Amino acid sequence: MSFLADDDRPRKKAAHEIGEDISSFSADELSARIAVLQAEIDRLDAEKARKSAGRSAAESLFRR
Incomplete structure (x- = not known):
């Protein structure tokens, strides 16, 4: 049994x-x-907004 790779x-x-x-x-x-x-x-x-919000939250956490 062979499986096709995603690229195939x-x-x-x-x-x-x-x-x-x-x-x-x-x-x-x-x-x-x-x-x-x-x-x-x-x-x-x-998706861009979601990633920006996550980054902002991480930056806020590490600035403390």
């Missing part, structure tokens, strides 16, 4: 690929992609 698995196509040709997309398709990208930005911002 087929990857799901991204909802949007940075730099891809978007000239053929309709306004609705562009709006959908904007929504996907905005959700990802929001997710990244939330």
